[in-house]
Amino acid sequence: MKVTLVPSAVAADGSAPASIQHLTSYLVDESVVIDAGCVGFLDDPEKQANVRRAFLSHTHLDHIASLPILVENAYRAHRPGITIYGSAYVISCLKSNIFNWDVWPDFFALSTAETPFLRFETLEPGRSVAVDGLLVTPIEVNHVVPTFGFVIEDENSAIVVSSDTGPTEAIWERARSTKNLKAVFLEATFPAEMHRLADLSKHLTTATFAREVEKIDRSVRVIAVHIKARFHEQVVTELEALRLANIEIGRFGIPYCF
Template sequence: MKITLLPSALAEPGAALHQYATSFLVNDRVAFDAGSLGFHGAPRDQAAVQHLFLSHSHIDHLASLPLFLENIIGLTESPVTVYASEAVQECLRFDVFNGRLWPNFLDLTSAGVPFLKLETLRNGQVVVAGGMRVTPIAVDHVVPTLGFLIEDATSGIVISSDTAPTEAIWAAANRMANLQAVFLEATFPDELADLARLTKHLTPAQFVAEARKLQRPTRFFAVHLRARLRDQVARELLAHGLPNLEIAQFGTTYEF
């Protein structure tokens, strides 16, 4: 399985690359979140995405969705399937594709072909997509949010962003036969633990406590570091000395 955290900032010479929005691309065909998906590569690269899973309704995970759908019109053999919980679907309908922010792509068609196919995600209910088994697990964030267990024939990964400390996703991850890597959020530095609690995110100390809930050693990749606090969060994460921990690099493809 290969996974890329899609960049969301221009790589200016001499400047650090920052992540402002979240999208993961798995095996080039299945995307998780649409924060930066619609800004990625050429329209043809985006049209290779046949399945898109949405974790929650926050704008850093949704921002480029209207543009992504616009970019791929006429380039795909069949409409992209977008998987979202009922809560996220309600937000798409009333807050995004409402005819003001963007046309109602949920109901419009192009030459009789819908722009997308909407499927409902339910906690714990497996979806088979793009040759993978995807299990959404409810996590704990300020809006309804799902983490994902993703498995193909040879390997498994977990993506959990955004969330506060939880239990269910770790219990499910401990049952995965071939878990290779976990992509977990670490948003705020330890000194902002109050803000993390209020906004239901993790600090580096909480990240490490979450990682220890796994019963087998697994590679951990930290994602969703708040851009303006990135260096501090990264420093604190690495200082905790968790083995197999890396700060995920944008634009890098990891293979498991």
């Protein structure tokens, strides 16, 4: 399984993806994306056209900002557009707040059997979806809006993308019983001193990150992501101070192979 954290910022000299992250998208192999925060801003529209399926964890802007652009770039005449997978809450929110003609054309209404700009499928917690050689299982996590983390498996490996979450349980229970689990992508949004804001917004600090890592209870790679850009340096310093052998800071634009 090949997983790329899609870059959402470039280095000051423009030469390479920056290590900071503003938006979230994981490209899994070529055709599946988890969250559409920035995949629709990839410079190559052909690469976007290869994306056939977008799984959305939740409705926050940093996870859907580029979805309208992706839907347009992924559409080609004479073949169906992409399929969006999300909870009933996510699908309803996209219809009312994004694809509503005001913000973007209503591609849901424009999609007919003959010319589907997009299709959508409603995800249920715990119900796996088989797509393009992958099994994707949504699991509810603990965020301020209904949010899914995902367990993604192919025949050799499995990964967990836990999305935005405060302290949570169900996804770790699932992770502990997942065969061939190779890596967990876990948010580390705030430095430890910002625990009040983290609690209010249901995110992790570096301190609660460490407690979630203990719950995983398996020696797998834990890749820290979703670090607030403004606090990147501080969060990285605090994560390094945890001295946990299996913790890595997320890198962007270079595929992970599991």
